[in-house]
Structure formats: structure tokens, C-alpha cells
Amino acid sequence: AQSVTQLDSHVSVSEGTPVLLRCNYSSSYSPSLFWYVQHPNKGLQLLLKYTSAATLVKGINGFEAEFKKSETSFHLTKPSAHMSDAAEYFCVVRPTDSWGKLQFGAGTQVVVTP
Amino acid sequence: DAMVIQNPRYQVTQFGKPVTLSCSQTLNHNVMYWYQQKSSQAPKLLFHYYDKDFNNEADTPDNFQSRRPNTSFCFLDIRSPGLGDTAMYLCATSRAIQGTDTQYFGPGTRLTVL
Numbered sequence: 001a002q003s004v005t006q007l008d009s010h011v012s013v014s015e016g017t018p019v020l021l022r023c024n025y026s027s028s029y030s031p032s033l034f035w036y037v038q039h040p041n042k043g044l045q046l047l048l049k050y051t052s053a054a055t056l057v058k059g060i061n062g063f064e065a066e067f068k069k070s071e072t073s074f075h076l077t078k079p080s081a082h083m084s085d086a087a088e089y090f091c092v093v094r095p096t097d098s099w100g101k102l103q104f105g106a107g108t109q110v111v112v113t114p
Numbered sequence: 115d116a117m118v119i120q121n122p123r124y125q126v127t128q129f130g131k132p133v134t135l136s137c138s139q140t141l142n143h144n145v146m147y148w149y150q151q152k153s154s155q156a157p158k159l160l161f162h163y164y165d166k167d168f169n170n171e172a173d174t175p176d177n178f179q180s181r182r183p184n185t186s187f188c189f190l191d192i193r194s195p196g197l198g199d200t201a202m203y204l205c206a207t208s209r210a211i212q213g214t215d216t217q218y219f220g221p222g223t224r225l226t227v228l
Contacts, residue, residue, distance in 0.1 A: 102159070
């Protein structure tokens with residue numbers, strides 16, 4: 001069984017300050033982990049993914065995430081928020097070695113203030 | 115650019131009037147998925163095709179059906195839409211069904227049932 005918990009439903013940051021979105025997972029299998037972003041009325045765009053290679057994963061638009069097995073976490077960070085980062089972010093887990101549907105977290109809504 | 119395209123982007127239909135949503139892809143991926151996303155919720159998988167093999171999720175209502183006439187196209191048919199079917203419908207594709215395979219999402223069709 002697998003599940004994902006996004007610890008914050010809403011995050012508000014000022015433009016130019018760091019962003020931290022927290023994600024904890026539970027998986028019986030070696031997991032693949034993804035972060036997707038969804039802007040209003042748009043589809044989901046992949047930011048980055050972890051598939052058992054390097055534990056620090058760099059993604060698009062300056063985002064990165066670190067896989068910490070001991071903490072079962074996959075937190076997403078960005079050093080400096082931009083207004084265009086305002087969106088919904090989903091942490092997603094899936095078993096690496098077999099078929100398994102994407103297990104989504106509940107999402108974190110990010111607001112960026114000037 | 116290779117992509118996932120959904121048409122229409124917005125659809126309004128009346129209660130009980132059948133509706134068809136369309137998805138096409140230029141990625142030449144083997145797997146195509148349909149998700150339903152209600153307001154402020156994570157996407158929920160309805161079904162997927164691996165080539166011509168159809169796989170229905172256990173809790174997908176019978177009202178929802180799908181067709182995949184060829185590799186590039188996949189359709190979602192809602193036979194008798196109810197008010198509760200108002201949602202964003204997302205199409206996604208992946209090369210294969212292993213956990214490491216990324217799912218690429220289209221922009222979605224926002225369906226409103228009146």
C-alpha cells in the first residue's frame with residue numbers, strides 16, 4: 001500500500017523568499033516520487049521526479065526536492081519565489097517496479113505576494 | 115512540440131445529454147489515461163489503455179466509457195451526465211506502465227453539467 005501526505009494545504013510566501021512544500025510518503029515498495037504543478041484551469045506539469053538515482057533531484061523553474069528515506073519525505077524547495085509560482089502543487093508516489101496508479105497528495109495551494 | 119491535446123477545453127452540457135471528450139497525443143506513447151478532477155481535489159483515475167487493452171478502475175461509474183481507435187486518440191464518453199459529473203477531465207499519456215514512467219498531462223477539459 002502507498003499513500004502521500006502533503007503537510008500544508010496552503011502556503012503563502014513573499015516574492016523573492018524561499019518556498020518549502022512538505023511531502024511525506026508511505027510505500028510498501030521502492031517508490032518513484034513526483035512533484036506536479038497545476039496552474040488555474042490548466043493541466044498538470046511535471047516539475048521533477050525521483051526514481052532511485054540521485055537523492056537530490058533538480059527540476060524545472062529552479063525547483064528541487066530531496067528524497068530522504070529515513071524520514072520518508074520528499075520536500076520541494078525553491079530558493080526564491082516568483083509571482084508565476086502561484087499554483088497548486090501535488091506530490092505523487094508510485095511503486096517503481098510494478099504497475100501502480102499514481103497516488104496523489106491532497107495538494108498545496110501556493111500564494112505569492114509582491 | 116510533442117504534446118497531449120484535449121478538445122474542447124470547455125464543455126457545457128445538460129443533465130442526461132451524452133457528451134464526448136477528446137484526447138490526442140503526438141508522443142507515440144503506449145498508455146493513455148483519463149482522470150476526473152473535482153474542484154479543490156486531486157485527480158482521480160477513471161481508466162487507462164495500454165495499447166488496446168482497456169483497464170477500468172473498480173469505482174468508475176458505468177456511466178463513463180472510453181474508446182481508443184488508434185494510438186494517437188482516446189475518447190471519454192459520458193452516457194448520461196449528472197450534476198455530480200461537473201469537473202475537470204484530464205487526459206495523460208506514458209510510454210509504459212512502469213512506476214518510473216512519467217505521465218504527461220493535457221490541459222484538461224472543464225465540463226459543466228446544468
